[in-house]
Amino acid sequence: MAKEEQNPENAPLLRARVVEQQKPTRSLTESVQQLTKFGGFEFIKTVVDGTENMDPSKKARKSIFLTEEDNKQDRKKLKKRLRDFADLLAAHDNVADMIAEAEQKAASASNTLKKNLATVLTQTEELEASYRSLSLFFENAESEKVKNLVLFDAGNDMTTDADGFSNPTGIFEQVAKELRDGYDKLDLSENYSLLVLPGWLKKNVIVDKWASLAYQNKVMMLTDYRHLDDPDSVEATFERDKLTGADPHKANVMMPCNWIVGREAYTELGQEEHLYVSPAMALAGMLWGGHIAQPSAGVQHGKLKMASGVRFSMRKGEIAQLEDKGLIPMVYEYGRVIPFSAKTLFNGDNVGLQTYSVVRVFDWIGKVFQDFLNRRTFENIDNKMIEEIKGQVASFLATIRGPGKIIEDFSNLDIRRHPTIPTHVIVNVKLKPFFPAKVFEINLTGTKGQWDADLKQ
Numbered sequence: 001m002a003k004e005e006q007n008p009e010n011a012p013l014l015r016a017r018v019v020e021q022q023k024p025t026r027s028l029t030e031s032v033q034q035l036t037k038f039g040g041f042e043f044i045k046t047v048v049d050g051t052e053n054m055d056p057s058k059k060a061r062k063s064i065f066l067t068e069e070d071n072k073q074d075r076k077k078l079k080k081r082l083r084d085f086a087d088l089l090a091a092h093d094n095v096a097d098m099i100a101e102a103e104q105k106a107a108s109a110s111n112t113l114k115k116n117l118a119t120v121l122t123q124t125e126e127l128e129a130s131y132r133s134l135s136l137f138f139e140n141a142e143s144e145k146v147k148n149l150v151l152f153d154a155g156n157d158m159t160t161d162a163d164g165f166s167n168p169t170g171i172f173e174q175v176a177k178e179l180r181d182g183y184d185k186l187d188l189s190e191n192y193s194l195l196v197l198p199g200w201l202k203k204n205v206i207v208d209k210w211a212s213l214a215y216q217n218k219v220m221m222l223t224d225y226r227h228l229d230d231p232d233s234v235e236a237t238f239e240r241d242k243l244t245g246a247d248p249h250k251a252n253v254m255m256p257c258n259w260i261v262g263r264e265a266y267t268e269l270g271q272e273e274h275l276y277v278s279p280a281m282a283l284a285g286m287l288w289g290g291h292i293a294q295p296s297a298g299v300q301h302g303k304l305k306m307a308s309g310v311r312f313s314m315r316k317g318e319i320a321q322l323e324d325k326g327l328i329p330m331v332y333e334y335g336r337v338i339p340f341s342a343k344t345l346f347n348g349d350n351v352g353l354q355t356y357s358v359v360r361v362f363d364w365i366g367k368v369f370q371d372f373l374n375r376r377t378f379e380n381i382d383n384k385m386i387e388e389i390k391g392q393v394a395s396f397l398a399t400i401r402g403p404g405k406i407i408e409d410f411s412n413l414d415i416r417r418h419p420t421i422p423t424h425v426i427v428n429v430k431l432k433p434f435f436p437a438k439v440f441e442i443n444l445t446g447t448k449g450q451w452d453a454d455l456k457q
Contacts, residue, residue: 162203179217200224218366224280227311257327283328297342408433
């Protein structure tokens with residue numbers, strides 16, 4: 001026997017529940033008819049985005065929207081909106097309930113969208129950082145067209161793969177071939193001047209491997225130091241990594257620190273940290289577009305474009321300590337991100353090799369001399385030939401000498417036959433490069449009563 005018959009007292013309650021569950025919802029036609037008193041289609045246009053394309057009074061516009069391929073995605077979106085709107089109308093008898101459900105669905109959809117966007121940003125962070133750092137290169141190059149630029153698609157895992165250096169198809173050999181093809185030849189008109197490796201190369205031996213390649217081909221290499229949280233950590237780990245040295249190839253390495261804000265955090269998506277990008281890329285862009293003898297550093301010549309901040313702030317003493325170690329600290333001052341150093345990783349006695357602008361100038365002049373003299377090979381050596389070369393070299397050096405130019409001065413130009421090797425010609429010249437100002441000594445002298453008073457800073 002059924003349970004209802006065994007307990008007839010429960011039958012009325014059960015029937016009431018069945019009736020309640022089977023209560024039909026209002027039909028869409030009935031719901032739509034209720035809209036006529038609110039303005040009909042005009043009301044729908046104010047509520048559902050995109051319905052203006054279906055206005056029955058504008059037949060041509062409606063026909064275009066319904067038939068043209070360009071509107072296919074918009075039609076799908078509108079169909080979805082209308083279906084949701086129809087469900088709301090059919091499910092509720094009053095506006096308050098409709099609004100409550102619509103707001104609940106909108107909030108749920110918004111939360112889902114935010115979670116998905118946050119996931120996408122996390123998963124594409126490395127790719128985004130690469131593109132944003134490349135964008136900073138172009139921004140700071142300040143040129144509509146950047147000529148003589150070659151890009152390699154290689155991640156940090158490839159540039160730091162020590163086992164892959166001997167691989168003929170690896171990134172190291174590809175870059176080496178590109179550099180040698182431009183430098184190891186008679187015509188040096190297509191040689192390179194910069195090698196940029198964004199990101200931290202992880203080990204001193206790997207930095208040295210790339211630095212040796214840069215030195216052999218007379219290019220300046222830029223790469224980043226570790227991405228750390230404060231200047232004390234940078235100083236401590238830099239000393240431990242032992243990246244500086246008196247080896248000649250160290251003079252061809254620039255290493256900025258304190259990573260740049262590439263994009264501020266999307267706090268509305270739950271992000272707490274900004275996206276930080278390579279400072280080496282931005283600095284390389286400024287070097288590409290700048291004057292070879294002028295370091296891209298300091299307030300006058302080093303203000304980076306489209307860089308809104310750095311990882312950490314620094315006091316003047318902390319800047320000086322990092323600069324003295326051989327790093328190029330990126331500093332946010334005067335409302336801009338500015339490199340405050342012209343140092344290389346060379347820490348020997350030669351102050352010229354410690355200054356990247358001086359190294360770049362000497363490398364460039366050396367390549368100009370090589371290119372010029374390569375064109376004079378196999379001419380018979382006589383006094384006329386030597387005097388001719390001397391005059392042309394002196395004329396060239398005179399054009400790049402003086403304020404605002406490439407060298408401050410030159411002297412002791414000497415071109416002569418080799419005393420023991422008859423096929424050799426010796427070319428000697430002493431160059432005086434420009435050096436950037438680092439320290440201003442301020443002496444203020446006055447009189448206090450009968451005593452002189454000095455104030456030095």
